[in-house]
Amino acid sequence: MTQLEELLATWIPRQRWFAGKGAPIEAVRVEAEHPIVTGDPTLRLLVVRVTQPDLTSRYQVLLGVCPEGGLPTELAHAVIGVCALAGLDSARTVYDAAHDPELTALLLDHIAQGTDGSLRFRAVPGSVVRTGLRSLVLSGEQSNTSVVYGERYVLKIFRRLWPGHNPDLELNTALAGSPFVSPPHGWIETDLGDEEGYAIPTTLAMLQEYLRSATDGWVLAATSVRDLYDAPDMPPGAAGGDFAGEAERLGSATAAVHRHLARDLPTDVLSSRALREIAQAMERRLCRAVTEVPQLEPYSGALRSAFEAFAEVDDPLPVQRVHGDYHLGQVVRTDTGWVLLDFEGEPGAPIDERQRLSSPLRDVAGMLRSFDYAARYQLVGNAHEEELAPVARGWARHNREAFCAGYANGGGVDPEKHQTVLRAFEYDKAVYEVLYEARNRPTWLRIPLDSIAALAS
């Protein structure tokens, strides 16, 4: 490995967006290096291949390079290290350029101009992208890195790269004009080799309108839960900060987006054979999760029965493009209503898998899991856990009903009438969450484990 690759091998595993946590790194290779700006500092876009025992993945790193000691102190937190670089006679400080407003401003310039080369910068036709805006990296638990420009745009830099057009750009473009999404304004792409070596146009980043008046759905729901915990004897609907009205409107917004996607993009109806295959995939995911998180084992029988029941469902299952990783952190409440964000799907899955048609009930299940999370997470480490646990269940049930009613009234199927399908999707998502928490937030592992225990009892 070069000196830079050695540095990346220590820096990448410490990043929130690194998907291979828990396994050692065997090798790091800079697979492609695209110069964006030359001079001091220099901006390069790297595609970095990380090899681990059971996983090879590619990541995007925006690399700032400046003379050793030449980095302003406000960028100290973004430093990757000091190393020799080919073609340069002295050692350089390299850093995560997403944090450098001077360099990220140039990305916006390129998108506005529509630059061509090994990287392609594009503005959405008809969109006039404003430049000269100061940028700031959003802090938060994210799978990617989002840079906000002057509270006007947000540039989402996709960290884990899979060859193909990212569904976030694809679906936001299909939904453009809907009041329930934030309009896309541009993107950056390159060609990335697939397994057979074919060059596939691949989205590297997406520029979208920044919704400055927005409040995160997770924050709103968590506040409502906190209010109820302060008045544990009250029914959820009577306590201050009741979330049910919002949950119902969110259900309707979700149904409207699903209808829009079903109208403008391909749909299908699944055969019973396809249902069996989906159930088998759920079982495989369960097996993998049990191997990594043995605490899941006592519930594997109940989970398996739910997947088997799904495989036996007689009714045809309509499928279409869906959100794919739907939860309260993916929706924001603006002055005018709910807006859905992050149509990327599960960032750990290849693009063709994420583009596969699925039941919209999978998204419904994702959001219902999120209500359960919102209700439970403040129990972790809470001295009054025993007393508050039934309150949490009450909150989740109350808002679940409201969301499902909103979904049905908004033109979606009535989720309550498709219990077998819904339950299997909820279990499958909970199994995914068990792995996600074990790898990323071990102190939260008990949230999905406790809800699996409750669902399975």
Ligand SMILES: Nc1ncnc2c1ncn2[C@@H]1O[C@H](COP(=O)(O)OP(=O)(O)O)[C@@H](O)[C@H]1O
């Ligand atoms: N267009 C936007 N307007 C306002 N806030 C946004 C916007 N896009 C993202 N955010 C904020 O950033 C967070 C993370 O964005 P998201 O697209 O979910 O990224 P990731 O895929 O990295 O999780 C969201 O939960 C939201 O709070």
Ligand SMILES: O=P(O)(O)O[C@H]1O[C@H](CO)[C@@H](O[C@H]2O[C@H](CO)[C@@H](O)[C@H](O)[C@H]2O)[C@H](O)[C@H]1O
């Ligand atoms: O980064 P993404 O938003 O694409 O999604 C990943 O991270 C989420 C956590 O931030 C994770 O969601 C899980 O935790 C949420 C609370 O933080 C909860 O509302 C969700 O229901 C729960 O699944 C998501 O699963 C993961 O893909």
